[in-house]
Amino acid sequence: MFASIHALQPALLSLLRIVSSLVLFSYGTQKILYFPAAERVPDVGSLPWIAGVFELVLGFLVLIGFQTRIAAFVLSGVMASAYFIGHASKSFYPAQNGGVAAILFCFIFLYIFAAGAGPYSLDAMLKRKQGVAAA
Numbered sequence: 001m002f003a004s005i006h007a008l009q010p011a012l013l014s015l016l017r018i019v020s021s022l023v024l025f026s027y028g029t030q031k032i033l034y035f036p037a038a039e040r041v042p043d044v045g046s047l048p049w050i051a052g053v054f055e056l057v058l059g060f061l062v063l064i065g066f067q068t069r070i071a072a073f074v075l076s077g078v079m080a081s082a083y084f085i086g087h088a089s090k091s092f093y094p095a096q097n098g099g100v101a102a103i104l105f106c107f108i109f110l111y112i113f114a115a116g117a118g119p120y121s122l123d124a125m126l127k128r129k130q131g132v133a134a135a
Contacts, residue, residue, distance in 0.1 A: 014065070014118030017072075020108045021062035024075065028056030047085070054078045062112065065121020072112040079106035 030038050031052025042048035054075065061071040079102050087099030094100045117123040 010119045013115055014120035017112050017118055021059050024055050024105055025059035025063055028052050028059050032056050051078060051082055065117035065123050068117035068123050069113050072109040076106050076109040
C-alpha cells in the first residue's frame with residue numbers, strides 16, 4: 001500500500017505546486033489586473049501592490065514550473081514579510097490576525113524551493129530535453 005502511495009509523490013508535488021501557485025496568482029490578478037473585482041484595490045506603488053506584482057509574476061512562474069526554485073524561494077520570503085508586516089502585530093494567533101494564508105503560502109513555497117517543481121513542469125521538460133541532447 002505504501003509503495004503505491006510513494007509512487008504518487010512526484011505527481012502530488014506537481015499538483016501542490018500548481019494549485020498553491022494558482023491560488024496565489026489569483027491574489028496577484030486581483031491586486032494588479034483588478035480581476036476578479038475587489039471591494040478595495042491597493043494604490044499603485046504601495047506595499048500591497050508590490051506584493052501583488054510578486055504574486056502575479058512569480059506565481060505564474062511557479063504555476064508553469066519555470067525557474068521554480070528561485071521563484072518559490074522569493075515568494076516564501078514575500079509571504080513571510082507579508083505575515084510579519086501585515087498580520088503579526090494584530091495578534092499572536094494567525095486565526096485572529098488574518099495571517100493563516102500568508103503562513104501556509106510561506107511554508108508551501110519553502111517546501112517547493114527545497115523539493116523542486118516535480119515532473120509536470122517546464123523545468124522538468126527542459127531537463128529531459130537537455131538529457132536527450134547530451135546523449
